[in-house]
Amino acid sequence: MAVVIGRLLAVAFLICFGTGLYSHLLQNPLPWVTFPTRPVWIYQVTQGVHITAGIACFPLLFAKLFAVFPELFQHPPVRSLAHFLERVSIAVFVAASLMLITTGLLNTYQLYAIFGFSFRLTHYALSWIVVGSLAVHIGVKLPVIARFWRRGDAEATLETQPDPDAGSEVPDELQRRTGWGPDHGVTGRLFAWIDRSPAVREPRAADQTRRGFLTTVAVATGLVVTTTAGQSFRVFEPFNVFAPRRRGVGPQMLPVNRTAEAAGVLESATAPDWTLTVVNGPVREVYTRSRLRAMPQHDAVLPIACVEGWSQDAAWRGPRLRDLLDSVGAAGDAHLRITSLQTRGGFAVTQMQPEFARDPLTLVALELFGEELDIDHGFPARLIAPGRPGVLQTKWLSTIEVIA
Numbered sequence: 001m002a003v004v005i006g007r008l009l010a011v012a013f014l015i016c017f018g019t020g021l022y023s024h025l026l027q028n029p030l031p032w033v034t035f036p037t038r039p040v041w042i043y044q045v046t047q048g049v050h051i052t053a054g055i056a057c058f059p060l061l062f063a064k065l066f067a068v069f070p071e072l073f074q075h076p077p078v079r080s081l082a083h084f085l086e087r088v089s090i091a092v093f094v095a096a097s098l099m100l101i102t103t104g105l106l107n108t109y110q111l112y113a114i115f116g117f118s119f120r121l122t123h124y125a126l127s128w129i130v131v132g133s134l135a136v137h138i139g140v141k142l143p144v145i146a147r148f149w150r151r152g153d154a155e156a157t158l159e160t161q162p163d164p165d166a167g168s169e170v171p172d173e174l175q176r177r178t179g180w181g182p183d184h185g186v187t188g189r190l191f192a193w194i195d196r197s198p199a200v201r202e203p204r205a206a207d208q209t210r211r212g213f214l215t216t217v218a219v220a221t222g223l224v225v226t227t228t229a230g231q232s233f234r235v236f237e238p239f240n241v242f243a244p245r246r247r248g249v250g251p252q253m254l255p256v257n258r259t260a261e262a263a264g265v266l267e268s269a270t271a272p273d274w275t276l277t278v279v280n281g282p283v284r285e286v287y288t289r290s291r292l293r294a295m296p297q298h299d300a301v302l303p304i305a306c307v308e309g310w311s312q313d314a315a316w317r318g319p320r321l322r323d324l325l326d327s328v329g330a331a332g333d334a335h336l337r338i339t340s341l342q343t344r345g346g347f348a349v350t351q352m353q354p355e356f357a358r359d360p361l362t363l364v365a366l367e368l369f370g371e372e373l374d375i376d377h378g379f380p381a382r383l384i385a386p387g388r389p390g391v392l393q394t395k396w397l398s399t400i401e402v403i404a
């Protein structure tokens, strides 16, 4: 049982780890990594899968803890140095995993305030601790896992050989494994009682118990996934009961992550003398709204794909970023620093790699769904690029600088 659920949990963890690393790298790029910009929804899918697999970890992790619960109270608690290290790695693994999925879940509900620490750094550091202790744990448990894989042969052997214990009292398997027995006070008697459950005594009843348990876990996992995945995947939308965001709800039918008021830009973004400055060393071009409007306008249907798990496609219109970069003679491999008018909170300054800056679908968006941008969506101008997390789609643009 522990192996079966452990395997599902390991798959979910590895999916989360891979998609999480991808998201982390997009936000903390390495100079030699070039990201794909097609399909335009690539980040929508990796992040949707990340959040959905992360939510599935809750029932799976609890089921796993339940299946191995008596083992947590082994007696004696430590038998050898190797045993001690194994138990420490499990303690670290359990604590870090619970913390990892809990911080992730709270993040999808935007409950950053209750952490008092940087969500992203903590979530990232914990993921390495979990993967490291998972590797140790799997290494230590390899013999048990191997025995499970070979169980077909073992069962065949059992069937053909007479049971040496037949007729005699069935050995207290749990007591033998854990060392806890009726002599060990209340806990010992409790475990001795668990030991007497049909799951241990009668193989047929044990099969039924196992099947019932696995069905419960499957139903629980299916339920939490279908009632939250609607924020990322349209097919699940009608069942979106618990996920915090809903498609189509917000100004211009698009949810808002940080409002203009929260960002402190109500005045600066509506000022008649607003300009966007594009800088390449000593060269500088100043764009007013009418100058931006006079440039060739392009349309792009690109999603906002928030790291918090919600995503939605939207139709954007505006000049291409690369046309602005050409006007200051920026090199084709130029990296950019993008600054918002924002005065409060994170994401006021972001960076952009050349593959996104040069992409024909990367726009300085002035319109959303055929209307002038709502102030909460970044009026007068915002960036929109394919394949990037929402946090990097900077609203209320102020300056765009070539940095390398």
Ligand SMILES: Nc1nc2c(c(=O)[nH]1)N[C@H]1C(S)=C(S)[C@@H](COP(=O)(O)O)O[C@H]1N2
Residues within 6 Å of the ligand: 254, 255, 256, 257, 258, 263, 304, 305, 306, 307, 340, 341, 342, 345, 346, 347, 348, 376, 377, 378, 390, 391, 392, 393, 394, 395, 396
């Ligand atoms: N200047 C600025 N731009 C920003 C943000 C911000 O806080 N400040 N939030 C980002 C985040 S986290 C997301 S998901 C998208 C959401 O865009 P929307 O609010 O127009 O839907 O905007 C991004 N652009």
Ligand SMILES: [Mo]
Residues within 6 Å of the ligand: 257, 305, 306, 307, 308, 390, 391
């Ligand atoms: Mo976001």
